[in-house]
């Protein structure tokens with residue numbers, strides 16, 4: 001049942017330009033970020049003063065993957081809400097055994113597109129790093145694959161989260177504005193407010209917001225490799241703009257929780273919506 | 277026409293789809309806030325028939341059909357197809373196909389790609405896509421983005437989509453919208469043929485004339501309420517023939533003898549013969565040696581009747 005709907009959603013995805021229209025800026029940004037890996041060093045504030053060469057590519061790659069995650073969310077949101085904009089949702093519901101399976105198929109396909117964004121980012125990023133970061137050391141395979149795999153997870157979760165939000169809101173403009181304003185403005189501000197709080201418990205909440213949770217997952221491995229396990233958490237907190245971050249898998253779990261909550265909301269709201 | 281034609285009339289599902297091809301609507305009611313769109317509507321549509329669902333603009337036709345198809349949740353009452361609510365049908369698109377108002381397409385997607393995505397969802401072979409495209413006459417435009425389609429072409433594509441699952445029941449909401457005369461004639465023939473195969477058609481329209489030649493039954497609604505339902509013939513009354521004749525008395529006598537006794541003299545001097553057809557009246561006149569100057573099958577003005585039923589539309 002889900003397999004048939006998955007095939008259908010994949011065919012819908014492949015027959016429009018949205019997925020690669022968003023993939024182009026992802027690839028370009030990734031190339032830029034990794035060619036000039038120094039961007040990330042600047043973002044960290046003072047560069048590490050060790051004289052031995054550091055695998056900075058891990059960090060710039062993680063940063064690119066965070067960007068790809070945002071684009072994954074945008075893809076999910078636009079594609080899911082697009083069904084309402086173009087009124088194709090009527091046909092979609094008429095050809096499916098229930099709205100729940102449709103939602104599941106949509107979330108899975110958006111997650112798949114997110115994972116593809118992450119893999120393209122990894123390939124383009126590694127290429128950019130090889131070409132542009134001569135002064136740095138190419139990272140160990142294990143750490144590199146780890147960052148890529150975590151990135152695929154983060155992008156997949158953001159794809160699903162975006163699609164869930166698009167289904168719940170049912171309006172392309174609304175969902176796009178809401179998503180971008182939150183990711184680019186809302187959550188950074190909220191994090192600033194939270195981390196400025198004296199109580200570590202309140203400040204710690206910052207790590208459990210969706211964007212931050214994804215960044216925690218992404219920057220955990222690079223931070224440890226760059227400054228060692230002992231200071232890794234501190235650097236991670238700096239990089240993700242949170243205090244008291246969990247480890248990468250904790251971040252992934254938190255993000256998965258947000259995706260699940262949004263998915264459930266989409267199930268309830270989308271399941272009841274009158275399609276007139 | 278497409279795959280699975282042998283399935284019609286058989287019990288298809290262990291979950292209680294009775295394969296009857298029946299549509300039943302019971303006490304169906306929908307309120308949008310203060311607006312009462314459909315009010316306690318009850319009717320049934322039997323297999324092998326075409327039922328016209330008539331009503332003026334805003335009378336609740338689209339809302340009713342969307343409730344039938346599980347797209348709008350009823351405030352009260354229920355609608356069933358093959359004994360099940362739409363949401364309970366395990367393979368909905370193989371049981372019922374629908375062409376609805378404001379049913380859209382992605383403008384950048386080609387007709388073929390749109391149908392291919394639907395074919396995957398309803399699990400029919402991709403060959404069915406080609407079949408339905410041919411059936412609605414869209415072969416040559418199949419590869420073009422739907423955004424460039426005319427209204428009539430989009431309507432044909434909607435119909436192709438509805439037919440993709442080779443459904444037993446067809447629900448059409450003002451399907452003639454945007455179709456050219458040739459398209460309308462084709463649609464009429466198609467709908468009749470579809471019902472003749474023992475399948476069911478429910479077709480809405482705001483104009484009786486549009487579906488008069490196609491439907492067997494009518495359900496007329498006004499302001500969300502049913503104001504008439506039954507066979508079209510009952511709405512129309514019995515057919516009459518109007519005869520102009522220089523000697524009406526003799527003709528009346530001959531007709532009465534021939535068993536056509538329901539005769540009325542009209543003010544214009546013509547005779548109105550109820551329950552006859554023009555050929556029969558002509559034959560009787562010839563046999564009796566009475567001259568006939570004019571012979572006309574009366575068109576009961578259904579439109580007039582319909583206006584009477586739907587008077588006071590919003």
Ligand SMILES: Nc1ncnc2c1ncn2[C@@H]1O[C@H](COP(=O)(O)OP(=O)(O)OP(=O)(O)O)[C@@H](O)[C@H]1O
Pocket residue numbers: 276308311312313331332333334335336337338339340377482
């Ligand atoms: N989503 C909605 N929100 C509020 N009111 C609605 C909504 N959909 C329909 N209505 C109202 O319900 C009533 C019935 O509308 P409906 O579209 O079912 O009529 P219709 O018979 O299909 O009309 P038409 O011949 O113009 O297509 C109208 O008064 C309409 O304004």
Ligand SMILES: [Mg+2]
Pocket residue numbers: 337338339377449
């Ligand atoms: Mg309507």
